Amino acid sequence: MVRKYWHQTPLLILALALPIAAQTVTISPTTATVNLDATRQFTRSVTGNANTNVTWAVNGITGGNSTVGTISTSGLYTPPATLPPNPGSIKVRAISVVNVTRFAEANVSLQNPTPTITAIEPADLNIGNTTLIVRGTKYFAGATILLQNAAVATQFISSTELRASVSLPNAQQYCVIVQNPAPTAPNSAQRCFTVRAAITVSTSPTTATVRGGATRLFTATVRNTNTTGVQWMVNGVVGGSPTTGTIASDGTFTAPMNIAAVNGSVKVGARSVKNNAAFGESTVTLQNPVPTISSVNPTAIPLGNANFVINGNGFAPGATVNVGGVPMTATVNSLTQISVSGVTKATPGGITAITVSNPAPGPTTSAPLIANITPANPKVSYLAAKRFLEQATWGASPTEIFRVMQLGFDAWLTEQKNLTNSNYSMPTPNGDIPVSDMQAEFFSNAMNAPDQLRQRVAFSLHKIMVVSAVEIEDTHYLVPYHRVLLSNSLGNLRTLLKEMTLDVAMGEYLDMVNNNKADPAKGLEPNENYAREVMQLFTLGTTFLRADGSPLRDPNGVPYSAYTEEDVIQLSKVFTGWTYPPGKGTGSNNQNKRNYGAPMVAVESNHDTGAKRVLGRNIAPGQTTMMDLDSALQILFEHPNIAPFYSLRLIQSHVTSNPSAAYLMRVNAAFNNNGQGVRGDLFAVMRAILLDPEARAGDNPSTPNPFASFAGHLREPILAFLHVLKGLEGTIVLDNPVQADLERMGQKLFYPGSVFSYFSPLTRAPGNPGLYGPEYQGFTPVTALERVNYIDYLLKLDANAEAKPNAAPYIALAGDVEALIAAIDAHFLNGTMPDPLKQGIRDTLATTTDPTRRARLALYLALSSAHYQIQK
């Protein structure tokens, strides 16, 4: 040891200076117990010599060493790090430097110190076996953990850590003490910790029903630990899988789309991150997903036998498909694809709604996909067919529109011509059929019988060659009159003219029956009524017409009359000699008593056989009653007025109140020659009317229509009613209330006010004297609102109503307001629905989500509008 401390030098000097004497060395203390972690100061006392310096040694080793401990020159003993082999017999000796035989010795016992416990791990304990970690200080190899004061096998890790595998069977407080190996200072203080019962995990909700593809949040509750984290799993797989459904770390479960693959049920589980054995789970009952449709292929679904594919998602086995209310045959190929076959139905505007319905569990239907239905290779467009049918028939149902699209106009017309005509029932001789029953037959035929063109033209002709039930209410007479119209309406006008002239009802209505030749003796002349009306109202009109239908005028602008008073007188002589058909006996003048069932018959003796001159043509004297009649009718039939006369009226009735001169002349040409040299072929006339470019203008709304601003005609009440009801594919159950409604709208079927018909073809449109508007004659503020309110009534869709529209296709579209508007526009408004009407429908439908109400309101606004009431 190097001594460099200055104060030691004098001591050394002093020792050297003193004489050697009897010396005594003492040490204090003489015994000591020293903890390994402590030191102990020894002091010595040397007497007998001035030099009192000593050398310190431990177990004979000066200064000691690491095994037995060290001692400083000042007597401070520092124990070794660990106990030496004989820890109880450590000798600390102070040896006099003057006389090494002089020393003093202290017995030192070493012992392990008292340990401390600073922590027990794990901190969050549950019952069961665990490796207890005891952290602290002053642990010495061999230290023992005392658990509940009982020693447990302890693994010494370090001076600061001990471990022991222990069993902690009870939920209670446990305490540990650490005991160092002997010799040792006292044990550590005890340290206690809480052991809780086993960890539990529960999930909520415990049961749940979740649709395929839908999500549901589950929560887990972990008890008896501070570590509440869980791992989520589906059917035991952490995070689940596409098959079973997946679950996110926050417990959000997403159900699988294919619920069959897991038999409709999965378990959602959560396990404690602390203890895998702690586990809770919920049972999830799966329902079929809400199917979604993304597309159909082909995009336009064929009409009739159709095969197509629906793409989407969530299609469950057994899913069904509905197209526009019609169930299809569906084969579910996969979750995302269905093959469909079936017979599709015509829909308004060719617009339809496709839905997929999944079966149980949780049966549900997709949102509709709006799609188009179209016949294969259509010859004409939907709109063209629809306009054509409205012009030709009592109304255009989607079904008939699609048929016309497939057939084309010409084939349809030919088909119509060859159809058997519908009819009216004739009362038995003693029976009575009220006119109301005839009206019922009219509506039944209009709604159901296929000979639509024939019926419609017959009605147009009824409005020209009028017999009104106001006077002729006995159906024994009225039925044959309407039968004449029906059987001839697509025949030749010449034949019709003759049959009508000889019809008993007409004979009574316009006084030709029992009209005898003049009786000069009595001063009686033939009745002029029929002679006048057949010219004025049935064939010529009052003014002489040019080929374009305009009046032929003299230089002063005054129209030439078509006939003169003399013509009336002459013609009245022609029409003498006719009486009722035989059967009820004979009265005076060889006339038959009132009878029906056959045309009027001639009584030659009552006929004026003199020469007549009618419309500038001579009728030879001496002809029979029938020959005279034929001659006169032929003169009328050949008169140039008759073509424009009929052309105008029939065009007005079917297409437009205001045909152009060119249109009229084209129809005149067809009247004059049907192509086979035949004049007066009404079918050819109707064909010309319906196929004319002017009639067809408007078939394509994107093509400019030069006639648009004044096109069309106001639908008369009967036509408006039937067009609406057929357009809506409705049915008539009871006809009488309908007739009462039509009367309020201003048209009583079969009861025109007079021979001047329901309205005059020459009525001008109100506010537009330059335009014709025949139907406006009966269109008053009162009747106009009656129509509007009748539309409202019809669209109440009252199950007990007498006329029942079918609004189902519109209700099916009501979830998609724009699709609904598009269907109504295409089917009723020629695709030209004005923006204010569209916006009005949108605004109104925004107030309700009820599909039926929406369909009713949209149809009401469209059908009650003048844009519909004018057939364009």
Add this chain to the structure above:
Amino acid sequence: MSIFKLNISRRALLRKSIATASLGYFGVLDALAQAGDYKALVCVFLFGGNDANNMIVPMGVKYNDYSRVRGPATGLAQNVLLPIMDRGEAYGFHPQLPRIQQLYNQGKAAAMLNVGPLIRPITKTQYRQNQAVPSNLYSHSDQQQAWQQASTSGVRSGWGGRTADAMQPSNTGSLLPMSVSTSGGALYTVGQVTGPAIINGGNGLGLSGSDGSATANARDAAFQQVINFQSGLTLVQAANRTINNGMQVGKVLNGVLTGPSGITTAFPQNGLGNQLAQVARIIRSRQTLGVSRQIFFVSTGGYDNHDGLLAAHQGLLTGLNAALSAFYDATIELGMENAVTTFTESDFNRTFGPNGNNGTDHAWGSHQLMMGGAVNGGRMYGTFPNLAIQGPDDVGNRGLWLPTTSVEQYGATMSSWFGVNSAQLDAVFPNLINFPTRNLGFMK
């Protein structure tokens, strides 16, 4: 069944809003009704068949003829009757008709005796031989129609409607039909050319389904928006003008029928009172509406008293008296008492002889009341029936009076006053020509 209603248009009765019909065109000229030339006929129909035998009862010596048959169970005591005189003979009104008695005595009311549907005058013998007997006598529905038709059975129009047809030029320029019904599409108001404005529930001509809901309001706004849209389509705009005219008339009529009535006379709160209050409102607004002739049809029911006649009839006539009284007062208030003639019709009279339930059954000839300043009141018209069972006027054996005056004569007398000329009268009343007296003289 105690209430029978004409069933011409089942649904029309159910409709909430006014519905009107017309075959003719009511122009849109601004013609004004000529002040001072206004007349109205108000038909009060008593559905079920009013027992007129207890409405007008003979007093004095003839009372015994009455009491002998009716007795206390179905008859009225002489001392409760409200006495009146007619051509020197004493009669009594039902005790619940005090105002009618008062008006009668003031010369403002009269009664038509033993009137009913007839094709031509017939005798009891002819009746038994079934000569010119009107069809379906004693049937509610048929006789309700017969009274309203005043024509050959089967005709689908009423004499009010045909009177309106004839008088239509008087209202040229008015947007409101001449006939107005508060009781559905009554046949009475249906003409061959014109039809009625039907008022129900105080609503006016307008859009049905306008219930004030948000949806209905949006619908109506859209409807109006479409009407107003200038599409440039000539025929469409022509139709829209006409529809708009209807809406405007509706607003006028709505203004008349809603809000303060401007009439201080209080009407009884019963069906008939409410209907007549509406009629009074319309009459008050005649100049606004541009009308100089109007025909109204109002009705009340409950008169089919097959049992318990006395009590039931007492209540019915109390209501009738109150409603007619208020209405007459209202016409005075409006200064129109001389221009408004109110009269009753009913299915038929009831049998004079009672049944076993203290009630009476269906019969034929009946008595009716006429009220108004233009009525030559204070007396009765026609012939009071001989009250003998199986007597000369009984076509059965329970007192079914063979009418001595026809409905057509009754109606023609009023239509004549209303302004229908003699030539037109035969068209309105096709069988009138069969009767010797065309005008019964009860109108001034």
